[in-house]
Amino acid sequence: MDNEVSPDKFMLRPEAMLCFDLYATHHAVGQVYQPLLAGLGLTYPQYLVMIVLWEMDGITVGDLGARLDLTSSTLTPLIKRLESQGLVLRQRDTRDERKVRVRLTATGRDLEAAARHIPDCVAEAFGLPQARLEEVHALLGQLRRALKAHAGSRPA
Amino acid sequence: MDNEVSPDKFMLRPEAMLCFDLYATHHAVGQVYQPLLAGLGLTYPQYLVMIVLWEMDGITVGDLGARLDLTSSTLTPLIKRLESQGLVLRQRDTRDERKVRVRLTATGRDLEAAARHIPDCVAEAFGLPQARLEEVHALLGQLRRALKAHAGSRPA
DNA sequence: CTCGTATATATCGCACACGATTAAATCGTA
DNA sequence: TACGATTTAATCGTGTGCGATATATACGAG
Structure with missing residues (x-):
């Protein structure tokens, strides 16, 4: 009968709205970053990885994931894309061959200035x-x- | 020389942290929703779509996108998945055949109680x-x- | 030294998410 | 009426994200 608009039901649940706020605001932020990052050839998640690297060059994939709350299933392909762009190198840790350290190339370091x-x-x-x-x-x-x-x- | 940890640089940029806050909090919310939604067989974006439908059954794909800030390239496959689960039907608007209206099935309506x-x-x-x-x-x-x-x- | 366990990363399948493009329907205006 | 412009969805390619799994290395008990 009244399956028409009844905004109350939606608006009156701050908890429900809050989840949507985060969802939508996250998107909106992405929209702002995208044109800025396009000039650098970076996506938003790639930019986050670079920010961490500019600060902690040589960090392991695992530590990077702890910092950004991402797992290797997301990071490995992302980092490989950065590598294929010549921004980073992936090197096995010589002490613990399980770990992979991500190191900036000169190009990768230089990008910090361009992103400033x-x-x-x-x-x-x-x-x-x-x-x-x-x-x-x-x-x-x-x-x-x-x-x-x-x-x-x-x-x- | 000092390519060691220097958290200051990162911590002292609220704008930069703010983007990360949104990114990370959005993820954290997803982690909370996921186990709750798993029982319903829904993903988080699918749940958001259902919330809108429970309130505005028969909404068009475009209006749904305006509400959730998503485009048809995201919504069309998502809605088709909901359709294949028997939760919604996709029907061309008889007045304007360009529009597609998304209607809840009885199963889709019943899910609201299960999600309450x-x-x-x-x-x-x-x-x-x-x-x-x-x-x-x-x-x-x-x-x-x-x-x-x-x-x-x-x-x- | 060896075997079982734990750890670190990689791989795979699925589901978003978006920009760019396409296709179909509608609308405006001559 | 006809035809170009607009609107609406769908499609395509690329890039995240995640759970589950695989693999390789390190560690530890005996």
């Missing part, structure tokens, strides 16, 4: 005062810790 | 008081509007 303008562009796109951004950062950090604690405590 | 416990489970996983969640909701909404305004104003 991006954070400011994004901050501008956010369009909120610094204090507001810190708020979001803090809240999301709290949220993420809570979610992870919950997931960890209930491996089903 | 999920929001509470997620709210619990969030582990923050309601007021806090509203804060996040409000901030993300602001953020998303700002991002979209920016993307819209600069189609490059």
Whole structure:
């Protein structure tokens, strides 16, 4: 009978909306990054990997995954694409041959300078005062810790 | 020389961290939903589609995309999977044959009751008081509007 | 030294997600 | 009426993501 629009049901569930907020905001951020990164030939996840590498060159695949919350099934192909672009090298650790260390090439290091303008562009796109951004950062950090604690405590 | 860990560089850029916050929190939410949805045979994006359908049965693919910020290239295969599970039907609009309307089957409608416990489970996983969640909701909404305004104003 | 276990990465199959393109239906206007 | 422009979905290629599995190396008990 009343299968018409009834926005209340949707709008009145902040928990439900929150999941959608994160989903949609994540997308929106991707849309802002994409044109900025296109010039560098990077995707958004590839950019995140490069950020970590600029800071911790030679990190292992596992540590990279711990940092970005990704598994080798995602990282291995991604890193191989970076390698085929000449940005990184993959080398087995000589002490522990199970580990693979990801090292920047000169090209990969140089890309940092070319990417230096991006954070400011994004901050501008956010369009909120610094204090507001810190708020979001803090809240999301709290949220993420809570979610992870919950997931960890209930491996089903 | 100092290509060792220097977390400062990363930590001192809230804009950069914010993008990662969204990325990581989005993942964490997915991890919480997944076991809950597995029982229903739904993925997280499929669940979002069903939420919209439970509220607006018979919506067109385009309107669904506007609501969820997805294009037909994502939605068409997703909806076909829902169809093959017997949850929805895809019907051309008789007035405008370009449009495809997505209608719930009886099974699809019944799934709403089976999914009714999920929001509470997620709210619990969030582990923050309601007021806090509203804060996040409000901030993300602001953020998303700002991002979209920016993307819209600069189609490059 | 050897065998079983644990760890680190890689591989595979499936499901998003998006840009670019295509195809069909509709609309506007001559 | 006819025909070009617009709108709506579908399709295609590439790149994530993840669970399950495979493989190779390291470790440890005996």
